[in-house]
Amino acid sequence: xxxxxxxxxxxxxxxxxxxxxxxxxxxxxxxxxxxxxxxxxxxxxxxxxxxxxxxxxxxxxxxxxxxxxxxxxxxxxxxxxxxxxxxxxxxxxxxxxxxxxxxxxxxxxxxxxxxxxxxxxxxxxxxxxxxxxxxxxxxxxxxxxxxxxxxxxxxxxxxxxxxxxxxxxxxxxxxxxxxxxxxxxxxxxxxxxxxxxxxxxxxxxxxxxxxxxxxxxxxxxxxxxxxxxxxxxxxxxxxxxxxxxxxxxxxxxxxxxxxxxxxxxxxxxxxxxxxxxxxxxxxxxxxxxxxxxxxxxxxxxxxxxxxxxxxxxxxxxxxxxxxxxxxxxxxxxxxxxxxxxxxxxxxxxxxxxxxxxxxxxxxxxxxxxxxxxxxxxxxxxxxxxxxxxxxxxxxxxxxxxxxxxxxxxxxxxxxxxxxxxxxxxxxxxxxxxxxxxxxxxxxxxxxxxxxxxxxxxxxxxxx
Numbered sequence: 285x286x287x288x289x290x291x292x293x294x295x296x297x298x299x300x301x302x303x304x305x306x307x308x309x310x311x312x313x314x315x316x317x318x319x320x321x322x323x324x325x326x327x328x329x330x331x332x333x334x335x336x337x338x339x340x341x342x343x344x345x346x347x348x349x350x351x352x353x354x355x356x357x358x359x360x361x362x363x364x365x366x367x368x369x370x371x372x373x374x375x376x377x378x379x380x381x382x383x384x385x386x387x388x389x390x391x392x393x394x395x396x397x398x399x400x401x402x403x404x405x406x407x408x409x410x411x412x413x414x415x416x417x418x419x420x421x422x423x424x425x426x427x428x429x430x431x432x433x434x435x436x437x438x439x440x441x442x443x444x445x446x447x448x449x450x451x452x453x454x455x456x457x458x459x460x461x462x463x464x465x466x467x468x469x470x471x472x473x474x475x476x477x478x479x480x481x482x483x484x485x486x487x488x489x490x491x492x493x494x495x496x497x498x499x500x501x502x503x504x505x506x507x508x509x510x511x512x513x514x515x516x517x518x519x520x521x522x523x524x525x526x527x528x529x530x531x532x533x534x535x536x537x538x539x540x541x542x543x544x545x546x547x548x549x550x551x552x553x554x555x556x557x558x559x560x561x562x563x564x565x566x567x568x569x570x571x572x573x574x575x576x577x578x579x580x581x582x583x584x585x586x587x588x589x590x591x592x593x594x595x596x597x598x599x600x601x602x603x604x605x606x607x608x609x610x611x612x613x614x615x616x617x618x619x620x621x622x623x624x625x626x627x628x629x630x631x632x633x634x635x636x637x638x639x640x641x642x643x644x645x646x647x648x649x650x651x652x653x654x655x656x657x658x659x660x661x662x663x664x665x666x667x668x669x670x671x672x673x674x675x676x677x678x679x680x681x682x683x684x685x686x687x688x689x690x691x692x693x694x695x696x697x698x699x700x701x702x703x704x705x706x707x708x709x710x711x712x713x714x715x716x717x718x719x720x721x722x723x724x725x726x727x728x729x730x731x732x733x734x735x736x737x738x739x740x741x742x743x744x745x746x747x
Contacts, residue, residue: 286322287322287323287343287345288301288323290339291323291325291336291339291367294332294335294336294339295325295326295327295332295336298325298326298327298328298332298373299323299324299325299326300323300324300325300326301323303320305324306320306321306323306324306368308353309321309324309350309353309361309362309368309370310361310362311353311361312353312354312355312356312358312359312360312361313353313354313355313356313415314355314356314357314358314359314361314704314705314706315358315620315622315670315706316358316361316704316705316706317361318358318361318362318363318366319362319363319364319366320362321348321362321366321367321368322345322365322366322367323367323368324367324368324370325367325368325369325370326370326372326373327369327373327374328373328374330448330450330456330487333369333450333485333487334450334454334455334456335454336367336369337450337451337452337453337454337485337739338453338454340367340452340739341452341453341454341737341739344365344737344739345365345366345367345739346362346363346364346365346366346367346738346739346740346741346742347366347367347369347452347485347739347740347741348360348361348362348363348366348367348368348369348481348741348744349369349371349422349426349481349485349486349740349741350368350369350370350371350423351371351391351392351419351420351421351422351423351424351426352394352415352418352419352420352423353418354413354415354418354419354423355423355427355701355702355704356623356625356701356704356706357698357701357702357703357704357705357706357707358704358705358706358744359426359427359480359481359702359703359704359705359741359744360423360481360704361705363742363743366742369485371390371391371392371420371422371485372392373392374390374391374392374393374422374487375390375392375393375394376389376390376393377389377390377393377397377398377401378390378488380401380402380405380407380493381462382405382407382493384462384463385407385464385492385493385494386445386462386490386491386492386493387402387409387490387491387493388462388488388489388490388491389421389488389489389491390421390422390487390488390489391420391421391422391423391425391486391487391488391489392420392421392422393420393421394416394417394418394419394420394421395409395411395412395413395416395417395419395420395421395424396416396417398421399416402493403496406495406496407493407494407495407496408493408494408496409443409491409492409493409494410433410436410437410438410443410494411424411429411430411431411433411434411437411439411440411443412431412432412433412434413429413430413431413700414431414432414603414604414605414606414607416431416604421489421491422486422489424440425440425444425447425476425477425486425489426476426477426478426479426480426481426486426702427440427478427480427700427701427702428440428441428477428478428700428702429700430656430659430661430699430700431656431700432529432531432600432603432604432656433528433529434656434659434661434700435526435527435528435529435530435656435658435659436526436527436528436529436562437494439700440477441474441477441478442492443491443492444460444473444477444489444490444491444492445460445461445462445463445464445473445490445491445492446458446459446460446461446462446473446489446490447459447460447473447476447486447488447489447490448486448487448488448489449476449483449484449485449486449487450484450485450487451483451484451734451735452484452734452735452736452737452739452740456487457472457484458488459471459472459473459476460472460473460490461490462490464492475730475734478702479745480702480703480704480741480744480745481740481741481744482731482735482740482741482742482744482745483730483731483734483735483740484734484735484740485740497528497562497563498562498563498564498565498568499562499563499564499565499567499568499591500528500560500561500562500563500568500591500596501560501561501563501568501569501571501572501589501590501591502558502559502560502561502589502590502591502595502596502599503557503558503559503560503561503572503575503576503579503587503588503589504556504557504558504559504586504587504588504590504599505556505557505559505576505579505584505586505587506549506550506553506555506556506557506584506585506586506587507553507554507555507557507582507583507584507585508552508553508554508555508585509554509555509634510532510534510554510555510633510634510637510638511634512582512583512584513532513555513557513582513634513657514630514631514633514634514657515582515634516557516578516579516581516582517530517630517657517658518630518631519578519581520559520575520578520579521630521658523574523578525561525571525574525575526658527559527560527561527575527658528560528561528562529558529559529560529656529658530557530558530559530560530656530657530658531557531558531559531603531654531655531656531657532555532556532557532558532653532654532655532657533555533556533558533603533606533653533654534554534555534652534653534654535553535554535555536610536613536650536651536652536653537556537606537609537610537652537653537654537665538553538556539613540606540609540610540611540612540613540652541602541605541606541609543609543612543613544605544608544609544611544612545602545605545609547602550585550586552585553585553586557579557657558599558603559575559579560596561575568591572589572591573589576589603654606654607621607623607663607665610652610665610667613652614667615650615667616669618669618670618671618672619667619668619669620667620668620669620670621652621665621666621667622665622666622668622679622683623663623664623665623666623701624662624663624664624665624666624682624683624686625661625662625663625698625699625700625701626661626662626664626686626687626689626690626695626696626697626698626699627659627660627661627662627690627695627696627698627699627700628660628662628689628690628693628694628695629660629693629694629695630657630658630659630660631660632660632693632694632695633657633660633662635693636662636689636690636693636695637653637662639689640653640662640664640685640686640689641653643682643685643686643689644664644666644682647678647681647682648678649666649667649668649675649678649679649682650666650667651664651665651666651667651682652664652665652667653665659699660695660699661699661700662686662690662699664682664686666679666682666683683706683710684710684713687707687710687713687714688713691713691714691717691718696714697710697711697713697714698710698711702745703744703745703746704744704745705743705744708744708745708746708747711724711745711746712724712746724746727745727746728746
């Protein structure tokens with residue numbers, strides 16, 4: 285095979301050429317399947333990555349960095365003439381400083397593993413996507429991942445202090461570092477956050493960490509309309525309380541959790557709210573009751589409060605598993621659940637959801653709705669059959685409409701899943717809608733400055 289000897293010289297045994305062994309790297313968590321890559325590289329050192337990228341840059345071979353393979357937009361799959369660069373062996377936590385509140389980790393560290401280690405010193409790393417058991421530090425930085433705790437702590441960009449990155453020509457740069465404050469020219473760190481591996485390969489991350497909340501409690505409330513939940517959240521936030529998490533789930537999602545997890549829900553409930561409050565041990569009971577009182581003002585069908593750690597963990601993991609639970613309510617084994625991801629201002633979410641639900645009914649398709657209500661993030665999960673042209677046509681029409689609704693309500697076509705392959709046209713629609721077409725041109729110029737030969741994850745975000 286062309287390049288085989290050169291790649292073995294660079295990577296030794298850390299390279300895969302066998303077609304069968306390469307198969308798992310053709311897909312990620314999206315509905316897309318890639319092309320067979322030239323090879324799958326599994327480097328163990330920065331020097332191997334540096335040499336590999338320099339070789340690919342000289343030979344016009346394209347490179348897709350890969351973390352946990354949890355991309356929902358096709359960002360981590362190879363296209364034509366690609367090498368997959370797996371960061372699986374970059375899986376060490378290098379340093380933890382609770383005094384300075386940072387951790388240094390390699391990009392292949394899984395988020396759950398990172399938090400398990402930080403938990404030993406009563407700290408945590410707040411970004412918490414539903415895929416955290418498989419999602420990695422590098423992948424979550426590359427998509428600016430959010431998750432359930434974004435309501436209080438924001439998304440990944442708030443928690444990255446600095447990065448070590450190998451650029452396409454094989455040079456290595458360090459941006460930022462271990463300190464919270466830095467006023468030293470352009471913020472190069474920010475350019476790599478959300479760049480989906482199109483500018484370089486992250487090899488080390490300096491991340492901010494935070495003490496765990498002293499006390500938390502969870503409220504479950506069920507309503508007959510999303511408007512009531514939206515109004516309740518608005519009242520709670522206006523009162524000065526910021527929920528640790530605030531999640532909504534529709535009836536289809538509740539039914540899927542009943543089948544998958546054996547959970548029980550009120551039969552007359554259309555929507556469920558999961559809301560966590562973080563406080564001190566001295567104040568938690570009062571804060572929970574004050575929050576619950578505002579929820580009761582909107583006449584819930586049922587409301588309960590718990591501080592039991594096991595019960596809270598059960599509910600939390602059920603919510604994080606909502607997407608996979610939807611497979612239990614498919615109407616045929618051929619169906620796939622294709623997840624949508626848009627964001628609107630939180631106050632606009634109830635109105636946006638009504639429009640989205642009406643469109644699903646108009647098209648005659650099943651769509652399960654859940655998401656992060658406190659920050660306006662909607663996940664619309666479309667049941668579609670990839671082999672059925674009519675089904676996929678309706679799925680595509682719905683996705684375009686979902687993006688249009690987000691834009692009309694002042695939001696974005698992507699909240700936390702990135703652009704990848706799936707949303708390239710929607711990104712262009714967004715820039716046209718906001719009269720910001722120049723933004724894409726600026727992105728292309730930034731890309732060219734870092735990657736003049738366009739080898740890094742070519743064909744993702746934009747063409």
